[in-house]
Amino acid sequence: MIQHKKITIDSNHLYLLPMSIEAGGGYLLIDTGPNSKNAIKLIQEYLKQNNIRTEEIKKILITHAHADHAGLGSYWSQFDIDFFGGAPDMSAYTAGDKWKTINTKKTMNQLIKNGLSKNTINEWLMGHEGQFLNQWEPMPWNKIKPVVGGHIFPLMNNRSLEVIACPGHTPGSIAGYIKEDGYLYSGDTILNGKIPSTGMHFSSISSEKKWNGNLHFRNSINQLMQKDIRHIFPGHGDTIKEPIATMNYYRNHYDRFENKIISLLSTEQLNINQITKLLYKQFVNFTAANAIQTTIKVIGIMDKLTEEKRVRQIENKYTI
Ligand SMILES: [Zn+2]
Numbered sequence: 001m002i003q004h005k006k007i008t009i010d011s012n013h014l015y016l017l018p019m020s021i022e023a024g025g026g027y028l029l030i031d032t033g034p035n036s037k038n039a040i041k042l043i044q045e046y047l048k049q050n051n052i053r054t055e056e057i058k059k060i061l062i063t064h065a066h067a068d069h070a071g072l073g074s075y076w077s078q079f080d081i082d083f084f085g086g087a088p089d090m091s092a093y094t095a096g097d098k099w100k101t102i103n104t105k106k107t108m109n110q111l112i113k114n115g116l117s118k119n120t121i122n123e124w125l126m127g128h129e130g131q132f133l134n135q136w137e138p139m140p141w142n143k144i145k146p147v148v149g150g151h152i153f154p155l156m157n158n159r160s161l162e163v164i165a166c167p168g169h170t171p172g173s174i175a176g177y178i179k180e181d182g183y184l185y186s187g188d189t190i191l192n193g194k195i196p197s198t199g200m201h202f203s204s205i206s207s208e209k210k211w212n213g214n215l216h217f218r219n220s221i222n223q224l225m226q227k228d229i230r231h232i233f234p235g236h237g238d239t240i241k242e243p244i245a246t247m248n249y250y251r252n253h254y255d256r257f258e259n260k261i262i263s264l265l266s267t268e269q270l271n272i273n274q275i276t277k278l279l280y281k282q283f284v285n286f287t288a289a290n291a292i293q294t295t296i297k298v299i300g301i302m303d304k305l306t307e308e309k310r311v312r313q314i315e316n317k318y319t320i
């Protein structure tokens with residue numbers, strides 16, 4: 001079995017995995033830590049207490065391009081460390097906040113197009129001021145290498161960590177799998193008792209074309225269900241000891257939504273805003289953040305159903 005060390009900073013878990021001597025020894029770190037002021041201090045304290053020198057951290061595998069997982073990338077990049085991240089998230093890693101600002105702007109345009117009011121959008125943006133300022137420093141291009149599924153990191157005790165591409169939560173989300181132990185380091189792809197958001201992403205930084213996050217997420221879960229996974233170590237929350245039950249819960253959750261939507265559309269044509277309000281009876285009382293989150297979720301499900309040809313879009317309305 002592999003013995004990892006877990007570092008918890010705020011709500012984030014980072015995992016230190018001992019690498020094989022043949023591969024140079026030292027540690028592989030999963031995720032950089034969140035971009036909070038306190039995080040660097042807490043990490044340094046943890047390393048000191050556990051007699052680990054910073055120089056022993058040789059590689060960092062980043063599960064996805066969100067500031068709480070990748071935010072300390074620029075801090076770690078002053079050391080002699082190789083970074084690895086899912087290939088489709090590379091522009092986010094190397095542009096940081098700038099990427100986030102552009103993606104948010106395109107997302108808000110989509111939401112307005114789908115019937116959310118400018119007031120709701122502005123209310124949300126006001127509450128998130130500062131979130132876009134100097135919070136997530138980009139990483140230098142030459143420090144981070146793109147990885148795709150199948151990439152192997154040799155570990156101690158004849159173990160290896162295999163990268164599994166899990167597009168969904170972000171386009172470049174990845175997980176690390178140790179087959180022999182049935183361990184999965186899932187980032188935010190699988191969380192205990194919580195379904196991660198697939199957000200809204202676009203096919204490239206310069207494109208307005210939406211990326212089908214919900215469809216990819218469902219495929220990623222189906223793919224993970226084929227593996228022999230016995231323990232999941234997520235980026236937040238408790239370790240998952242019943243991976244199959246959790247993944248079935250995800251599956252059933254979305255299947256229920258899809259069935260409900262199909263049945264609504266069997267009697268009338270509806271747009272995104274109407275569908276969202278029928279699915280969420282309390283929608284009119286939602287906070288701006290909740291209204292945005294649920295609308296994004298419904299758009300994602302409708303994009304999947306459209307792609308699968310289970311619904312058709314006529315102008316801004318859907319029908320079966
Ligand atoms: Zn995330």
